[in-house]
Amino acid sequence: QVLLVESGGGLVQPGGSLRLSCASSRNIFDFNAMGWYRQAPGKQRELVATINVGGVTDYADSVKDRFTISRDNTENTVALQMNMLKPEDTAIYYCNARILRNNMWGPGTQVTVSS
Numbered sequence: 001q002v003l004l005v006e007s008g009g010g011l012v013q014p015g016g017s018l019r020l021s022c023a024s025s026r027n028i029f030d031f032n033a034m035g036w037y038r039q040a041p042g043k044q045r046e047l048v049a050t051i052n053v054g055g056v057t058d059y060a061d062s063v064k065d066r067f068t069i070s071r072d073n074t075e076n077t078v079a080l081q082m083n084m085l086k087p088e089d090t091a092i093y094y095c096n097a098r099i100l101r102n103n104m105w106g107p108g109t110q111v112t113v114s115s
Contacts, residue, residue, distance in 0.1 A: 001025075002104045003025035003026075004095045004096075004106035005022065005023045006094070006107070008021050008109065009109030009110045010112070011112045011113075012112070013115050014085060014087060014115055016085050016113070018111060020036065020111070021080075023076065026076070027076060028073065028076045028097070029053060029073065031098060032053055033051065033052040033097075034050065034097045035048070035049055035051065035078075035095075035096045036048040036095060037096055038092065038111075039094070040091040040092075043091075048060055048063055048080065049063065049069040050069065051071055055071075057069050066085075067081065067082050068080070068083075082111070085113045089113050090112050091110075092110050093109050093110075093111050094106055094107075
C-alpha cells in the first residue's frame with residue numbers, strides 16, 4: 001500500500017505562482033514514473049506532467065514553459081512548480097505514481113486561479 005499526499009494548493013491571482021508537493025510513503029525509485037494530473041469541474045482528468053525513474057520529464061502542451069516537475073530522492077517527494085498561472089489552470093491536482101500498469105493516486109489538492 002502506497003500513501004501519496006499532496007500539499008501546496010490554494011487560491012492565487014492570474015500570473016501568480018504555486019508549488020505543489022507530493023510525499024510518498026514508499027521510495028520513489030520503486031515507481032516507473034510519477035506525475036501530476038488535474039481535473040477541472042465537468043472535465044476529464046488530464047495529464048499535467050510526469051517524470052520517470054530516469055528523470056525524463058513530459059508536459060502537457062498547455063503547461064509547457066510554465067510548469068516544472070522535479071523530484072527529491074532523499075525526501076521521496078515530487079514537486080510541481082507552477083508559474084504564470086491562468087484561470088484555466090483551476091482544477092483539483094492529483095499526484096500519481098505508477099508501477100507497470102498499477103496506478104496509485106493521492107486525494108488531490110485544489111488550485112484556484114482567480115482575481
